[in-house]
Amino acid sequence: MTRRSGNQALIDRLERADIRPSAQRVAIAGYVLSTADHPSADDVWQRVKVDFPMVSRATVYNTLQLFTEHGLLRQLVLAEGKVVFDPMVEPHHHFVDDETGAIEDIPWSALRVGKVDELEGVDVREYMVVVRGRRRRP
Amino acid sequence: MTRRSGNQALIDRLERADIRPSAQRVAIAGYVLSTADHPSADDVWQRVKVDFPMVSRATVYNTLQLFTEHGLLRQLVLAEGKVVFDPMVEPHHHFVDDETGAIEDIPWSALRVGKVDELEGVDVREYMVVVRGRRRRP
DNA sequence: GCCGATATTTAGACATAGTCTAACTGCGCC
DNA sequence: GGCGCAGTTAGACTATGTCTAAATATCGGC
Numbered sequence: 001m002t003r004r005s006g007n008q009a010l011i012d013r014l015e016r017a018d019i020r021p022s023a024q025r026v027a028i029a030g031y032v033l034s035t036a037d038h039p040s041a042d043d044v045w046q047r048v049k050v051d052f053p054m055v056s057r058a059t060v061y062n063t064l065q066l067f068t069e070h071g072l073l074r075q076l077v078l079a080e081g082k083v084v085f086d087p088m089v090e091p092h093h094h095f096v097d098d099e100t101g102a103i104e105d106i107p108w109s110a111l112r113v114g115k116v117d118e119l120e121g122v123d124v125r126e127y128m129v130v131v132r133g134r135r136r137r138p
Numbered sequence: 139m140t141r142r143s144g145n146q147a148l149i150d151r152l153e154r155a156d157i158r159p160s161a162q163r164v165a166i167a168g169y170v171l172s173t174a175d176h177p178s179a180d181d182v183w184q185r186v187k188v189d190f191p192m193v194s195r196a197t198v199y200n201t202l203q204l205f206t207e208h209g210l211l212r213q214l215v216l217a218e219g220k221v222v223f224d225p226m227v228e229p230h231h232h233f234v235d236d237e238t239g240a241i242e243d244i245p246w247s248a249l250r251v252g253k254v255d256e257l258e259g260v261d262v263r264e265y266m267v268v269v270r271g272r273r274r275r276p
Numbered sequence: 277g278c279c280g281a282t283a284t285t286t287a288g289a290c291a292t293a294g295t296c297t298a299a300c301t302g303c304g305c306c
Numbered sequence: 307g308g309c310g311c312a313g314t315t316a317g318a319c320t321a322t323g324t325c326t327a328a329a330t331a332t333c334g335g336c
Contacts, residue, residue: 112252125271133263
């Protein structure tokens with residue numbers, strides 16, 4: 001049914017990425033490949049454990065690493081003391097809320113960055129703007 | 139002599155920042171307020187311990203926090219799993235070397251960021267471009 | 277269906293980074 | 307010199323990330 005066909009899409013996605021779709025990996029993918037929360041590894045673990053109590057912390061760490069290596073996730077350094085994961089692998093910027101710690105995506109075209117190509121002595125792999133401040137509340 | 143007058147400048151700087159210039163704080167300031175290394179707290183501790191073996195880890199953490207709160211340092215999230223410290227408190231960008239982990243300052247004017255003020259629903263406190271890649275070797 | 281090989285997961289030890297606090301030390305004031 | 311307060315120390319504790327032996331799961335051949 002819908003749940004199974006939902007998993008089938010994930011299974012297909014993992015197989016296309018050359019990843020064997022074990023039940024644990026599908027469960028992890030089900031959350032982390034569709035969230036805009038930019039969770040840490042332990043956030044992902046806490047979340048997946050709800051529906052998959054036996055999943056181990058090492059499996060979650062290993063799986064997130066695997067997804068990153070296979071291009072399904074990006075690993076970002078935006079929060080103090082931890083890395084966070086982002087399923088949006090295309091270039092974009094980020095806003096980090098000083099108050100809540102929440103991380104939000106900013107579309108690539110919303111900001112313009114000039115002269116990166118003029119930086120000397122470096123081969124640029126990626127760049128992004130990190131904006132910090134506070135979300136306005138109504 | 140030169141060493142003492144060097145310390146006197148630091149002592150003056152700390153006093154101007156409303157910070158009592160204990161020997162430990164002067165030693166920490168001597169390194170962290172003049173380095174371009176963007177060290178972590180433990181990096182600072184290892185470094186200061188060379189000349190000040192008794193300095194404790196808690197003192198270093200507390201002092202870095204104090205310097206940050208008093209505007210002498212900036213605390214940045216650029217390295218995985220740790221915060222780093224930067225004495226250059228004026229706005230600038232950063233380059234992070236994928237290979238070595240080294241962090242380098244990029245002058246504010248070297249890159250241009252457009253349309254930050256057009257971001258909706260947020261009060262921006264600061265922003266910067268983070269460039270990742272590799273330093274070219276000759 | 278069984279077996280062997282390989283992949284994956286588990287459980288938990290271990291390392292590093294960051295925080296917290298009781299006890300101790302240093303400093304300035306009276 | 308004593309007192310009150312600031313600062314430091316030593317180390318316990320928590321959070322994050324890594325590693326690995328042992329166990330489990332999967333797959334292909336027979």
